[in-house]
Amino acid sequence: MKITELTDKTETIVRFSEVDAMGIVWHGNFVKYMEDGRESFGRTYGLGYYDLYEQGLLVPLVKMDISYKLQVKYGERILIETTWVNCDAAKILFRYRICRATDNALLVSATTTQVFLNLQGELELTNPQFFLEWKKRNRIETR
Amino acid sequence: MKITELTDKTETIVRFSEVDAMGIVWHGNFVKYMEDGRESFGRTYGLGYYDLYEQGLLVPLVKMDISYKLQVKYGERILIETTWVNCDAAKILFRYRICRATDNALLVSATTTQVFLNLQGELELTNPQFFLEWKKRNRIETR
Amino acid sequence: MKITELTDKTETIVRFSEVDAMGIVWHGNFVKYMEDGRESFGRTYGLGYYDLYEQGLLVPLVKMDISYKLQVKYGERILIETTWVNCDAAKILFRYRICRATDNALLVSATTTQVFLNLQGELELTNPQFFLEWKKRNRIETR
Amino acid sequence: MKITELTDKTETIVRFSEVDAMGIVWHGNFVKYMEDGRESFGRTYGLGYYDLYEQGLLVPLVKMDISYKLQVKYGERILIETTWVNCDAAKILFRYRICRATDNALLVSATTTQVFLNLQGELELTNPQFFLEWKKRNRIETR
Numbered sequence: 001m002k003i004t005e006l007t008d009k010t011e012t013i014v015r016f017s018e019v020d021a022m023g024i025v026w027h028g029n030f031v032k033y034m035e036d037g038r039e040s041f042g043r044t045y046g047l048g049y050y051d052l053y054e055q056g057l058l059v060p061l062v063k064m065d066i067s068y069k070l071q072v073k074y075g076e077r078i079l080i081e082t083t084w085v086n087c088d089a090a091k092i093l094f095r096y097r098i099c100r101a102t103d104n105a106l107l108v109s110a111t112t113t114q115v116f117l118n119l120q121g122e123l124e125l126t127n128p129q130f131f132l133e134w135k136k137r138n139r140i141e142t143r
Numbered sequence: 144m145k146i147t148e149l150t151d152k153t154e155t156i157v158r159f160s161e162v163d164a165m166g167i168v169w170h171g172n173f174v175k176y177m178e179d180g181r182e183s184f185g186r187t188y189g190l191g192y193y194d195l196y197e198q199g200l201l202v203p204l205v206k207m208d209i210s211y212k213l214q215v216k217y218g219e220r221i222l223i224e225t226t227w228v229n230c231d232a233a234k235i236l237f238r239y240r241i242c243r244a245t246d247n248a249l250l251v252s253a254t255t256t257q258v259f260l261n262l263q264g265e266l267e268l269t270n271p272q273f274f275l276e277w278k279k280r281n282r283i284e285t286r
Numbered sequence: 287m288k289i290t291e292l293t294d295k296t297e298t299i300v301r302f303s304e305v306d307a308m309g310i311v312w313h314g315n316f317v318k319y320m321e322d323g324r325e326s327f328g329r330t331y332g333l334g335y336y337d338l339y340e341q342g343l344l345v346p347l348v349k350m351d352i353s354y355k356l357q358v359k360y361g362e363r364i365l366i367e368t369t370w371v372n373c374d375a376a377k378i379l380f381r382y383r384i385c386r387a388t389d390n391a392l393l394v395s396a397t398t399t400q401v402f403l404n405l406q407g408e409l410e411l412t413n414p415q416f417f418l419e420w421k422k423r424n425r426i427e428t429r
Numbered sequence: 430m431k432i433t434e435l436t437d438k439t440e441t442i443v444r445f446s447e448v449d450a451m452g453i454v455w456h457g458n459f460v461k462y463m464e465d466g467r468e469s470f471g472r473t474y475g476l477g478y479y480d481l482y483e484q485g486l487l488v489p490l491v492k493m494d495i496s497y498k499l500q501v502k503y504g505e506r507i508l509i510e511t512t513w514v515n516c517d518a519a520k521i522l523f524r525y526r527i528c529r530a531t532d533n534a535l536l537v538s539a540t541t542t543q544v545f546l547n548l549q550g551e552l553e554l555t556n557p558q559f560f561l562e563w564k565k566r567n568r569i570e571t572r
Contacts, residue, residue: 016325016335016449017318017457021503023450027204028174032303035171039361041304049302050361061170064209071203074450075325075336157519159468159478160461163302164309164360171303175446182445193504215346218468218479313490314464335545347456350495357489 002141007083010040011101014076024071027120030108031064034096037082038112041094045084047134055130059092063113070100070107079100086140090116092129145284150226153183154244157219167214173251174207177239180225181255184237188227190277196275199262202235206256213243213250220244228282233259233270288427293369296326297387300362310357316394317350320382323368324398327380331370333420341416342405346376349399356386356393363387372426376402376413431570436512439469440530443505450487453500459537460493463525466511470523476515476563484559485548488521492542499529499536506530515569519545519556 012033020026042048052059072078081097085142092114098107116131135142155176163169185191195202215221224240235257241250259267259274278285298319306312328334337344358364378400384393390404402410402417422426441462449455471477481488501507510526521543527536545553545560564571 007530013325015321017321017455019450020445021448021450022201025387027207028171028178028446031171031174032301035301035303039299048361058165060211060214062169062211062213064207066207068203068205068207075334122488156468158461158464159306159316160312160464162307164307166307169303175444178446182442191504212549244444248391313493314457314460317460321457326510344451346497346500348497350456350493350497352493354489354491354493 003139004086004141005083006041006045006138006140007081008037008044010037010039010080010082010125012036012078012080013073014072014078015122016074019074022071023073025073027068029067030066030068030098030110033064033080033098033108034064034066034082034094034110034112037080037096037098038094040080041082041084045134045138051118055128057124057128057130058117058121059114060117061112064109064110065112066108068108070105072100072107078107081106082094086135086142088142089132090124091115146282147185147229147284148226148255149188149281149283150224151180151184151187153180153223153225155179155221155223157215157217157221162217165214166216168216170209171209173209173211173241173253174222176223176241176251177207177225177253177255180223180239180241181237183223184225185255188277188281195273198271200267200271200273201260201262201264202225202257203260205258206253207252207253208255209253211251213248215243215250221250222247229278229285231285233267233274235259248254289425289428290372291369292327292424292426294323294327294330296323296366296368298322298364298366300358300360300364302360305360306400308357309359309421310418311359313354314427316352316354316384316396318393319364319384320350320352320365320380320396322369323366323382323384326366327368327370331424333370338416339404341414343414344403344405344407344412345368345400346403347398348401349383350396351398352394352396354394356391358386364393366391367399372421372428374428375418376410378402378417432568433515433570434512435470435474435567435569436467436510437470437473439466439509439511441465441507441509443501443503443507445503448503451500452502454502454517456495459495459497459527459539460535462507462509462527463493463495463511463523463539463541466509466525466527467523469509470511470513474563474567481559483572484557486553486557486559487546487548487550488543489546491517491544493539494541495537495539499534501529501536507536508533515564515571517571519553519560519561521545522556
């Protein structure tokens with residue numbers, strides 16, 4: 001059976017500098033946690049910014065949707081679950097679930113879309129060879 | 144004629160600390176620019192965090208969608224256009240257009256949704272009196 | 287023999303959002319790493335912001351000195367060594383050494399000074415009882 | 430009479446994302462205000478990061494000392510006074526006074542030291558020609 005998703009999990013603690021005047025994480029800091037998730041995913045599966053850069057590829061975000069469910073305070077441990085989702089287009093899609101570590105309560109769910117640019121900043125309209133091979137190595141379903 | 148939207152414009156310069164290793168604004172920093180926009184809107188129209196807090200209201204974000212169109216570099220001036228959009232539900236909706244100041248090229252479009260909590264952290268299911276009066280003062284169409 | 291210093295060590299990875307246009311950590315982010323160090327120290331030795339807050343104490347920084355020795359890039363692992371240094375005055379002194387994990391090269395050395403405020407924001411001129419007992423528990427030399 | 434110092438003043442408003450759980454500016458954010466001050470100075474006097482970069486020069490910080498005097502809250506206006514101080518060594522020295530705009534109360538005083546690197550990352554041991562000419566243009570006392 002072919003795989004259509006890959007998931008990585010990582011954990012962090014809410015820093016004092018990340019909470020706002022209400023003592024809860026400022027909403028913009030979840031964007032950092034999501035990048036922590038992508039970076040951890042990249043280290044686990046060999047799809048980090050450096051792995052891509054070495055192949056002449058940049059992968060800027062073009063879309064980000066975040067839903068905030070529950071608030072979280074300074075000092076609490078959080079789990080970041082980052083799921084890469086296969087698609088045929090020349091894009092990288094991730095889905096995120098950020099949960100409180102103590103009771104697994106969902107704090108934030110989110111998605112991001114990234115595209116491929118070459119080092120001249122031009123959009124790659126088809127999937128780069130490196131990415132197709134990466135999919136293959138990870139037994140991802142491709143057409 | 145009744146009004147259904149209110150717009151504020153503000154301007155800022157990209158800080159050195161806001162760009163990434165590519166020399167362009169790190170995507171997460173647009174969340175700050177959007178908050179700059181909301182804060183400027185709040186000062187212009189009397190709907191700032193303090194105005195609301197004095198009424199016993201907190202207005203956390205529950206949803207944020209961002210589309211990235213063009214990249215912007217250190218030192219460039221950007222315009223943040225923040226539009227409050229009327230809705231009947233007990234929510235605050237904003238739409239954002241962030242443009243490069245020199246040629247008005249669109250960098251980012253975005254929307255956010257905020258809800259009302261009282262100071263005990265409970266969700267306000269109907270529009271707070273203060274907000275209804277704020278709409279009235281601003282000649283906003285209400286049912 | 288009485289103790290005059292206590293040290294905690296923690297480790298982190300340089301995030302993409304923490305580097306600047308040169309691909310190296312933006313100098314201001316070392317202030318975060320130092321707070322990471324203090325927070326880790328606080329968890330290890332029971333001197334966290336919450337431990338103090340529960341005793342009616344705030345501990346704002348009044349002084350911070352940082353010397354930058356070497357630059358560090360995205361993705362590199364760093365070690366944060368945080369040493370609490372005893373003094374008779376009603377102050378909390380920390381010394382920091384932040385090193386590259388691979389070869390222990392010194393990146394940053396720094397010191398901070400914190401004072402005690404009560405929850406009314408008034409300066410505590412003498413050492414709070416809680417802090418004296420904390421020193422005693424940790425076998426710290428006191429007059 | 431020759432000049433030994435040059436001063437620039439700029440103003441900003443404390444952002445919601447810059448305050449901590451106590452509702453006051455998180456100490457690390459003053460490092461951003463100091464950079465805002467340097468950038469404003471650079472625009473005023475032609476000594477910005479880009480001006481230097483075009484001359485093949487990078488100017489990393491090697492030392493930063495900050496003294497915190499008073500706290501400042503969300504929404505308050507602050508003044509950043511940035512003074513370049515002449516010295517004979519191949520260094521850039523700045524002194525900062527950050528004040529509350531309403532009553533000019535001193536919040537933070539600070540100093541920074543920067544050195545010159547060429548684009549290969551090598552330290553420039555003598556003052557670059559560009560910097561000597563910049564001093565001359567600004568009627569700075571030099572030996």
